[in-house]
Amino acid sequence: MSRTDPILELRDLEVHFDTFDGRARVINDVDITVDEGETVAIVGESGCGKSVTAETIMGMLPQPPGEIVDGELYYKGEELLGDQTAHERVKSESMGMIFQDPMTSLSPVFTVGEMMRDVLTYQGKTNVGWLEIVRNVLGRRDADEAEMRDRSVELLDQLQIPDPEGVLDRYPIELSGGMRQRVLIAMAMLGEPEFLIADEPTTALDVTVQDQILDLLTEQIERENLSMLYITHNLGVARRIADRIYVMYAGEIAEVGTRDEILDEPLHPYSRGLVDSVPKLTEFDRDGIEGLLPDYTDPPSGCRFHPRCPAAMSGTCDVERPPRYELSSGQEVACHLYEDGLSRAEAAEIAAEEIEFDSGAAFEDRPTSEPAQDRSSVKGESAGTTASIDAQTPRSAEDTDE
Amino acid sequence: MGFKSYVIRRTLAGIPVFIGLSILIFTLARVLPGDPARLALGPRATDEAVQSLRDEMGLDDPVVVQYFDYMAGLLQGDMGISLITNRNVAADLVYFFPATFELITVGMLIAIAIGVPLGIIAGRNKDEAEDNASRLFAFFGVSMPAFWAAILLQLVFAFHLGLLPATGRIGVEAPPRLTGMMLVDSLIAMDFRAFRSAVAHIALPAFTLALAPMADIARMTRSSFIEELNKDYVHALHSSGIPGKLIAYKYVLKSSFAATLTIIALDYGFLIGSAFLIEIVFAWPGMARYGVDAILANDINAIVGVTLVVGIVFIVANLVVDILYGYFDPRVRYGGDGE
Incomplete structure (x- = not known):
């Protein structure tokens, strides 16, 4: 099996949580490698540490109660766990994430277009000034507003959302679960990431919609040649989407292999x-x-x-x-x-x-x-x-x- | 369904509330013990004189008839004659209410201006020094009786430091009366000396009034801010590259503001109650003295008038908040008969 350079490499990750019952040693010595252009699935039953691993990679692990005790995360050779600024920057520039529950993952009080506009305006920036916040909240429009709208419409269109212009002016409550998940994928794609984490993005959807979303996601991955870490407990989904599979049990990697090796x-x-x-x-x-x-x-x-x-x-x-x-x-x-x-x-x-x-x-x-x-x-x-x-x-x- | 029709529906919904409120207040005033006519005329008045006053006020009519008479008068701006001032209650209220309204409004603005940022700072720094400081402050704000805080503030700022006047509304010649609110009237008259004096006079009583709602607002803002910060969409927006600060002050703040609005509306109504006490401590010529006198004298028209105004302030404050809910949260606009 010939390998290109890994785009993402997680080494010896160890994550503990402080709970009322004591210190929970959740992630124990996990290594994950994702090569360029590869889709890797992490499978395992609920509670085995899949999402904690994803949160660690995205730098979103709530600390406390979580604590990264040990481990290194390399993104294209750059170590991120020891350098929060670098992690923020790399995440903002190169990573995207699609979440599990489309019903709660969009702000209920802003329109889809407003959220997409902010993503486009601030991509790659990790900090904003007070003046900028005030101007934004007061509804200032930039000159490239039309350009951003076109880009958003184009993406929504690629994700086969009917009437993308109209959807931009709607609130998430006006959209169905499948539509919201498409919007979420579009938001993750807006920043033009190289690396995508999908945390069970189809779990909350019914089976026919699941199927469509997977097709659209695969299409995006192939079009943009993205690398993806796909977290799921659904082996059928893993079979459809993954090149390689990591089987996780109780915060440890049990087995790693190609899709056919693991599933057959x-x-x-x-x-x-x-x-x-x-x-x-x-x-x-x-x-x-x-x-x-x-x-x-x-x-x-x-x-x-x-x-x-x-x-x-x-x-x-x-x-x-x-x-x-x-x-x-x-x-x-x-x-x-x-x-x-x-x-x-x-x-x-x-x-x-x-x-x-x-x-x-x-x-x-x-x-x-x-x-x-x-x-x-x-x-x-x-x-x-x-x-x-x-x-x-x-x-x-x-x-x-x- | 748009925002406009939401506003219209909300406003119309206020009318039955007002009617129900007026029935309740009116009936309660009629069943108070004591004969208002006898109280008004004094113990030495003849029974004939008392009876003729009763007839004049319609006190022997059935309560339903009295109510409709009163409401018919109210529509024409006639709220009955006050037995103490011998003037129409409507005229008395127009005279006294603006001062009280000015006081509670400034008080509420101070409470919001300090309480909301305090809550946000506490929420963003949960369990840290800022949070604890705001918690301590809120604890004092809620637990300190308003009249006691009033006296302390007078002692420090008026007596010892001599920075602010202790009582009254204005220290120079008052501007011509238009709205009855000194701050507004002095601005309309472009009389900035009067304006400065009015600001100095309102500062202490308004701040005293603001203490309790300020604490409420800070606590409520803090808890709903923290709750919203942990929602999925915050992580999702963050992961798609929007900076955390913008998420906090734009997305989270807007979502969490509904809870704060609720407490603002409630507190605004309650402020009138606290204002009665504060007005007396600061010799503020508002509705308080008038209302207290009316109750002591069983001056039923004045009692109904004052209570009705308090009720209307409640209704209007809640209406405004309902409309703001709709502005802040599209889910409210689409709720009810929307879908």
């Missing part, structure tokens, strides 16, 4: 459980992972996943934290089952032999004793993942037939 044949027991737990349209059963995320104030020793892991080896997993083993294919997995330099076929065999979830579903009627069978069913299920969003495509139908 996950190696980490947690990734496997995650892929297994996706509900399918074709079969009336579902395997899940027993248990809940650990308490961050007192995380499990060794591997944070071991209390829920079907393949946990006592004496190893509960004592020693697994390093990330790198397979010969480049895929990385933080699990004691594997070791450095294994080929994918060897690793897959180990996974099939060792990892077997008890069925979490009450309607289980499928024999799961044979490892070989288990493996093929994993394949079928990841196809089902796509089916949940894209049920009509022939490909997923074929896959599940096999």
Whole structure:
């Protein structure tokens, strides 16, 4: 796998939170790399630290209660976590973010056009003077007002918003959720970022609108050749959009690989459980992972996943934290089952032999004793993942037939 | 639906409120114990004289009839004769009310001018020194009785420092009376000596009045400012490159102002109540003495008149605030029968 230079590199991130129950060690030694022009997805269940990671990258982590204990963030080689001014500048010049909830992410008391105008006027500036604020609030219009309007209209048009001129003069309450999410994407694109973070931007939308938004987002990414970090708990979305996937569990990276590696044949027991737990349209059963995320104030020793892991080896997993083993294919997995330099076929065999979830579903009627069978069913299920969003495509139908 | 129709709807909605208020005040005044005619004429008046005054005032008519008579008079500017001053209550109010109105309005402007920035500073520096200082100030503002603060201020600024006059409205010849408000009248007459004197005279009573609402406004602004600062859109705007300071003073301030407006409207009405006390301490010739005398003498027309004016100030203050809500927050304009 040939790599260009990473546009963003997060190293050894450790974030703690002070809570009433004590110090929560949420993010533990997270590394993330995003190459130029690449879309990377972070997947994991709710509460596993995906958004905290995104907030850290955007410099928006509320501190206190949060605290970045350790770690470095390089954007095109420039370290940002140690230099707040540089972080503000880089964020303002080069980064954009799309948020989860379009209903609350726009100011309710200003029109779409007013917000877009301010984004265009102040992009790249990190501070404004009092006089400027007063002039702005009093509704001063600059000479390039018309130009800004044209630019906003153009973007709204690209995002297939009907009547973009009219939308500029409307308040967010006058728009539907899907329209608001398009406006949010447009606002993130206005500053012409090179790097985009999308924090579950389709979660709050219904499935058909989700689909449209993903299409539009992909289109923008390709047109502008952006790099993107896409945070989601929806594996179907990750399959559609990501080049590479990071699987996160309890504030740690469990597994890193290309989209197909992770979704078709996950190696980490947690990734496997995650892929297994996706509900399918074709079969009336579902395997899940027993248990809940650990308490961050007192995380499990060794591997944070071991209390829920079907393949946990006592004496190893509960004592020693697994390093990330790198397979010969480049895929990385933080699990004691594997070791450095294994080929994918060897690793897959180990996974099939060792990892077997008890069925979490009450309607289980499928024999799961044979490892070989288990493996093929994993394949079928990841196809089902796509089916949940894209049920009509022939490909997923074929896959599940096999 | 535009802003204009919102304003019209709001204004029309004030009319039934006023009618309800007038019925309530009128009925309450009629059921007060004591015979107003007897009180007015004194203990030595003959029963015939008292009875003829009762007939003249229509006191023996059913309350409904009395109410309609009163309202018919009110539409023509006739609020009945005051038993103490022997003048029409409307004329008395026109004479006394502007002074009170001037006092509470200046008081409220001071409260807003100091309270809002104080709240914003506290909100932007939550739990830091600025916040604690404003909290302490607000604590004093709310808990110190107004008459006590009034005496302290008089003692310091008038007696010891001699900077400001302790009582009265003006120290030089008053400008010709047009609106009844010294500040306005002296400006209209271009009499700046009178204006300066009027400002000096109103400073202490208005500031005393402003203390309590100032504290309310500061606290309310602080809490709604903090609440808004944590909303999603603040992060979203910030991440799309708008500087934090502009977000705070443009976006957050506008959203958080609704809560402050509510407290301003309420406090503005209450200010008339506090003004009664303050006017007496500062010998301010407003409605206070007139109202107190009316109540003591059971001068029902004057009581109804004064109470009605207080009620109207409440209604108008709330109307103005309702309209401002609509200006600040489009969601209010579109609410109700809008969608």
